[in-house]
Amino acid sequence: MRASAKVAELTREDLEKAVSKAILLLPIGATEQHGPHLPLGTDTFIAEAICELVAMRVADALVLPSVPYSYSWVWRDIPVSPTLSVGLFEALVKELLLSLDRFGPKGIVVVNGHLANANPLKYAVREVSDLVRTKVLFFSYPGLERFKMESQKSSLTLHAEEIETSIMLAVRPDLVKMEKAVREYPMKPHAYDRSALSLGSLSISGVFGDATVASAKKGEEYLSIMVDEIVATMAAEGLT
Numbered sequence: 661m662r663a664s665a666k667v668a669e670l671t672r673e674d675l676e677k678a679v680s681k682a683i684l685l686l687p688i689g690a691t692e693q694h695g696p697h698l699p700l701g702t703d704t705f706i707a708e709a710i711c712e713l714v715a716m717r718v719a720d721a722l723v724l725p726s727v728p729y730s731y732s733w734v735w736r737d738i739p740v741s742p743t744l745s746v747g748l749f750e751a752l753v754k755e756l757l758l759s760l761d762r763f764g765p766k767g768i769v770v771v772n773g774h775l776a777n778a779n780p781l782k783y784a785v786r787e788v789s790d791l792v793r794t795k796v797l798f799f800s801y802p803g804l805e806r807f808k809m810e811s812q813k814s815s816l817t818l819h820a821e822e823i824e825t826s827i828m829l830a831v832r833p834d835l836v837k838m839e840k841a842v843r844e845y846p847m848k849p850h851a852y853d854r855s856a857l858s859l860g861s862l863s864i865s866g867v868f869g870d871a872t873v874a875s876a877k878k879g880e881e882y883l884s885i886m887v888d889e890i891v892a893t894m895a896a897e898g899l900t
């Protein structure tokens with residue numbers, strides 16, 4: 661990374677010079693429970709780490725400050741996991757993208773660290789792309805299937821389990837309490853996804869999978885797959 665690739669650490673003058681060729685990276689996280697062993701900022705730390713790694717590979721990438729609140733409805737009763745409504749979250753992403761477009765960057769890349777945001781994010785990018793010329797890409801844990809196949813994972817979903825815990829061990833080991841990591845594979849009742857019954861009601865610990873087998877090495881391996889996928893897509897779209 662250059663002296664700084666973080667927008668929040670740069671001046672108006674720095675950015676006036678850089679913006680026309682810049683690719684703006686927007687990390688989107690969440691503030692929500694992640695079981696007994698991971699901090700509430702897990703999704704935000706992961707999205708920020710991915711953006712910072714991409715910025716080390718793409719010369720004109722600049723990392724924006726992250727969005728730390730999003731759609732966390734399933735944990736709305738667990739302190740302190742605030743949620744935006746899905747409509748507000750989608751509107752927030754759209755307004756940010758439209759505002760960023762006014763500066764005339766070369767491109768905007770949204771990196772999402774919280775899977776529940778994936779659909780509203782996709783719709784926001786579609787609608788904004790109808791209105792602007794700036795190329796907008798979005799990523800939610802790219803290469804996950806490839807990583808699962810390679811390491812034969814069988815997690816129900818990506819939440820506080822082996823993969824998320826491994827990434828956190830790679831990027832913020834100081835915040836991971838591995839001695840409290842648990843293994844829980846909640847069953848999905850028939851009414852799941854056919855009623856208001858959500859993942860939040862199914863897991864006792866707040867973990868979906870086996871956090872006890874996480875390792876920094878696995879986290880680094882998956883981070884490099886994600887960064888490779890993002891950089892390859894950016895290159896294919898002329899954003900490197």
Ligand SMILES: [Zn+2]
Pocket residue numbers: 694702703773774818819820824
């Ligand atoms: Zn998470």
